[in-house]
Structures are given as structure tokens and as C-alpha cells.
Amino acid sequence: MIGAGGATPPATVKVWDPFVRIFHWSLVSCFVIAYATGDEIERVHVAAGYVIAGLLAARIVWGFVGPRHARFSSFVRPPRVALAYVRDVVMLRAPRYVGHNPAGGAMIVALLIALAGTCATGYVMTTDAYWGSKLIEHVHEFLANLTVGLVVAHVIGVLIMSFEHRENLVASMISGRKRAAD
Template structure:
């Protein structure tokens, strides 16, 4: 679907056509997950009630996103953005050389990052839940795995943000704004 504006922008230029890419569920999921993860991470040892509530909310969001990855619109579906490792590495190589192709939806590296973040967060939620059960209450091993996965997630988030900044620069588009508006510039 292409939207063309009849308005004239600054300097008499016609604004570029845009397409709807990110549906409201994906955008709300993304920003809610980011906010809840920051809350959970910040309250880890200090405010247990808030930490646990944020963890359960994250688990609910993750379950919803997995379902949406199979039934959601085109760009939300895993089949649209999960690529084989060779494609991911080829894309990363091209990205490092500033010649990566532009994707309307997630690029192969972005798709791999989504899978990595989902796996790390599911693991964090599962180990967090395990620590509340009688079987694993006080287990240092489970606690260490939980903390490792949470810290791994922080590292993945940093890599994700760097990837978004590089792709935004390389393709001259504001990917953060598109995750707010849901729209991206139409094909070049």
C-alpha cells in the first residue's frame, strides 16, 4: 500500500511516499518491552515486587509476540524476517562496508537480533519464574543463569541500537521514527 501526499513540503519539494510497515501491535510491543525490561533490570535486587511484576508482564508480551509472529501482518511474521545464517553474515559484511541493501521490513541482521532477544528474554523469564518455585528457591545456579541472561540481553540491546543507528545512517532514514509512526519511506 502506497500513500502519496499532495502537500508541498518546505522549499517546494513533495514529501516522499511512505508505506505502512509496523502495525500497532508490533510498535506497542516494542516500546512496552523496552520500558518493562529497563524497569525489571533497574529494580532487580531492590524492589522485588516491581521486578517480578515486570517480569510477568514481559513474559505475557513475549507469548503474545510469538503468536503474532505466526498470525500477524506480513512484516510481523517470522517467515518474513528470519533468514539463514549465511544471509545474516552476508548482510553484516555488506553493512560493515556500507553497501547493505535496504529492506522495507526487518533486514536479515535485524531478524536475527529479534530471535536472539526473544530467546534471551524467554530464558530470563523462565529462570526468574524458576526462582519462585519450591524446587529452585535459593538455587545459586538458576540465579546466576538468570543474571547472565539479563546481562546478555543488555548486550544484545546495545548491539540492536547500534545496528539501528548504522542502518539509519546508511539508508538515510530514521528507523526509530518509523517504529513510532509505523511508516517507512517507500522503495527507493
């Protein structure tokens, strides 16, 4: 295939399988709905929370049985490795990864934990034992707001890496394809 000006576009490889992409965008949508409805539209908020919990459970299973780039073993690294990668990003010398880089892997783990905690505390608030518990409600709200902060950091990281490596990572989470290894 010849691109504009007679240039051949770079070769691409399939990285993100359909499950990972559908999970990602469904999670984004459900979290926005849950966060936006909060106390205002409780039925929608609770339904979105249950969908998020189901999505998380499916993603965790997929992290062990899914294809290479979906597996936790391919992107979860020790904290020192993730911090070293962040240092390299700041110094504009971070290596490009076809799958998740070490900082991205750490972000996925942090988001999964924060979202699981948000879902768990949301569910616990509906039980007789914790109905009306202000402590659980505050923890639930804290975790939801922590998740928002993590999402902002995630988006900033995606934008920085898209710029640094000159590739549109958002588009790759839609198409499932990324530029082949350099």
C-alpha cells in the same frame, strides 16, 4: 503534500502495525523497569518480568498470524544470510529492506530467546525446587546481562542502518511508516 522549499516529501508505506509498535515500546519499558529494580524492589521486578513473559507470548503468536512484516517468515533467515548482510553493512553496500533486514531478523530471534530464558529462570527461582539456587540465579543474571548487550547491539545497528539508508528507523517504530521502496 509539499514540504519545505517546495519539495515533495517521499512516499511512505505502513510497515509496523500497532501491535508490533506497542509491543516494542512496552517491552523496552518493562525491561528497563525489571533491570533497574532487580533485587532492590522485588515486587516491581517480578511484576515486570511477568508482563515481559506475556508480551513475549503474544509476540510469538503474532509472529505467525500477524500482518506481513510482523511474521517470522518475512524476516527470519539462515545465519549465513544474516552474516553476509552484516558484511555488506560493514562494506557500506547493504541493501535497504522495507521490513526487517536479515541482521535485524537475527537480532529479534536472539532477543526473544534471551528474554524468554530470563523470564523462565526468573520464574523457576520462585519455585520450591529452585528457591535460593545460586546456579539458576547466576543463569538469570547472565541472561539479563546478555539481553542488555543485545539491546546495545540492536541500538547500534538501528543507528548504523538509519545513517546508511538515510531514514529515521526510531521514528518509523513510533509512526509505523517508512519510506516506500527505493
